[in-house]
Amino acid sequence: KLVEAHGTFSTASCVRCRRMQDPNRVKRLIMEDKIPRCDCLKRGVCKPDIVFFGEDLPPRFYSLRRRDFMA
Numbered sequence: 001k002l003v004e005a006h007g008t009f010s011t012a013s014c015v016r017c018r019r020m021q022d023p024n025r026v027k028r029l030i031m032e033d034k035i036p037r038c039d040c041l042k043r044g045v046c047k048p049d050i051v052f053f054g055e056d057l058p059p060r061f062y063s064l065r066r067r068d069f070m071a
Contacts, residue, residue, distance in 0.1 A: 005061050007050035012036075016044025023048060 012026040013019060017040040026046045029036040036046040051057055 014038035014044040
């Protein structure tokens with residue numbers, strides 16, 4: 001069993017509006033030393049859906065932890 005508690009590089013989203021982004025585009029721009037931005041009105045930064053050092057785990061982790069770890 002695999003619990004992706006710290007997220008995944010398979011998906012990406014805007015940190016402001018939470019809209020899903022193309023993870024390949026986000027990765028490509030990051031590798032080109034560019035900051036991927038969302039086209040939303042807030043022009044948020046896009047990042048892989050992972051938890052960086054100092055960030056809290058997503059609420060979904062806490063709501064499912066008993067079920068995931070008891071099975």
